Amino acid sequence: MLDTVGTKHFYQLICDGFLRHWHYLSNRRNPTWTLNAKGSKTLPNLTMIQTPNGIWHLSAQVSLPKMLFGHNARLPNQAEVFEGLQMISEYVEANSGLSFDALAATVSLIHFAEDVCLPQAEILRLIRRLSEKTMPPMKKNLYEDSTLYFTSEARTKQIRIYSKLKEVLDNKRATDEAIEQSRGKLRFESCFLKKYAIDSLIKRLGLPDRTTQSLLTEDISNFVLSELLEKLNFYELLSDDKSNLEILLERFSTRKAMNLDGFLNMVNLHGENFYKDKKHPFSKDSYYQSARECRKAKVWMRA
Numbered sequence: 685m686l687d688t689v690g691t692k693h694f695y696q697l698i699c700d701g702f703l704r705h706w707h708y709l710s711n712r713r714n715p716t717w718t719l720n721a722k723g724s725k726t727l728p729n730l731t732m733i734q735t736p737n738g739i740w741h742l743s744a745q746v747s748l749p750k751m752l753f754g755h756n757a758r759l760p761n762q763a764e765v766f767e768g769l770q771m772i773s774e775y776v777e778a779n780s781g782l783s784f785d786a787l788a789a790t791v792s793l794i795h796f797a798e799d800v801c802l803p804q805a806e807i808l809r810l811i812r813r814l815s816e817k818t819m820p821p822m823k824k825n826l827y828e829d830s831t832l833y834f835t836s837e838a839r840t841k842q843i844r845i846y847s848k849l850k851e852v853l854d855n856k857r858a859t860d861e862a863i864e865q866s867r868g869k870l871r872f873e874s875c876f877l878k879k880y881a882i883d884s885l886i887k888r889l890g891l892p893d894r895t896t897q898s899l900l901t902e903d904i905s906n907f908v909l910s911e912l913l914e915k916l917n918f919y920e921l922l923s924d925d926k927s928n929l930e931i932l933l934e935r936f937s938t939r940k941a942m943n944l945d946g947f948l949n950m951v952n953l954h955g956e957n958f959y960k961d962k963k964h965p966f967s968k969d970s971y972y973q974s975a976r977e978c979r980k981a982k983v984w985m986r987a
Contacts (some may be wrong), residue, residue: 685759685905687873690745690793691772691786691896698740702780703732708740726750728772730779742784742932743792744776757852757865759797762902768894792897794876798909799848799869800918807847807870814845830881840878843912846871874908928983935981948983949973 706717719730725823728746735741748768749756760768764887769786776784801808808830815826822834822843830850834843846868852858876882882894888905891898913919928948932941950966952959958964959971978984 685761685797685902686748686765686799686900687759688745688747688793688875689795690743690898691769692741692743692792693782693784693789695740695742695782696738698782705732706732726754727773728775730776732780742776742780744772744784744786745793746772747915755852755859755862755865757848757862757869758956765900769900771868785895789896790894791877791882791896794882794899796874796876796905796908798872798905798913800872801868801923802804802870804847804849804868807849807868810918810921811845811847812933814916814918819843819915824911836881838874838878838880840881842873842875842877844871844873844875862928872909872912874912883965898906913926932981932985936977944974944978944981944983945983948978 686815698817703717707721709718713951714736715734717732720730721729723729725747728744728751728808731743732740733741733743733744746768748760748765749758750762751771752764754770756917766787772786776782776786777923811826811832814827815824815829817830818824818863819834822836822841825833825835827833828850831844831846833845836842848866848871849863850951852862855862876885882899885891885908886894886898889904891953892905929941929945932944935941936944950964954961954964957971960967973974
């Protein structure tokens with residue numbers, strides 16, 4: 685449902701004594717202080733900005749699942765989102781002395797998220813298939829065949845598609861629980877990174893305002909992620925029932941396609957590197973050439 689959220693309140697006057705314990709950022713245009721900006725990832729990052737009109741902006745940004753569970757391999761349900769917002773309120777108030785109701789705060793950033801559970805090999809195959817898609821005018825980037833980004837030119841919005849297990853395993857401090865929770869999950873995130881993107885979503889959905897009560901709901905999350913999966917034709921990819929032979933015939937001659945289909949059947953029956961078994965008279969060079977051709981045709985992970 686949700687991963688990272690940013691919430692904000694505005695103040696005309698504050699007692700700024702607490703800011704002595706925060707980190708002052710001297711390189712900012714407006715006076716800015718932060719707390720936990722580079723500290724614990726399971727606690728909110730707080731930022732206080734004083735704008736030229738004298739208004740104080742206090743924002744709190746955090747990954748809700750990391751705060752709730754210690755990792756984000758599992759996504760929170762609606763009740764847990766409300767619990768997380770209450771935790772944000774208590775943390776901000778304890779460290780600022782200011783009243784901060786995250787349940788009624790303005791949303792400054794939001795990452796809607798959804799997991800699709802699949803076999804791990806299927807996840808990597810689908811990411812490669814999805815990387816063939818375009819979402820103009822967003823720019824596309826594929827990293828290590830396991831992470832796909834679509835980013836708007838002004839970086840106001842970003843789509844993230846990745847193998848959750850791969851991301852967790854890349855963290856040397858990953859817990860056993862996080863690893864177990866991430867298995868078989870293809871994560872989709874629709875990230876609204878700036879006010880403009882959030883306001884556009886509010887206008888399109890006819891929502892009353894930009895508060896957490898309006899935006900951080902299961903219905904809104906389901907709408908945003910369903911719309912994304914529909915744009916990507918994801919379920920058509922998921923239900924793609926073409927055989928390996930049909931896919932190979934689209935790329936190679938009939939004889940070549942039949943030979944490669946037979947090669948894939950051998951891999952399926954006898955495992956990778958079956959050429960090493962003397963019972964199967966198949967040369968190493970022929971094996972690797974066939975494997976390369978199958979990868980180019982995007983049928984290797986289907987073997």
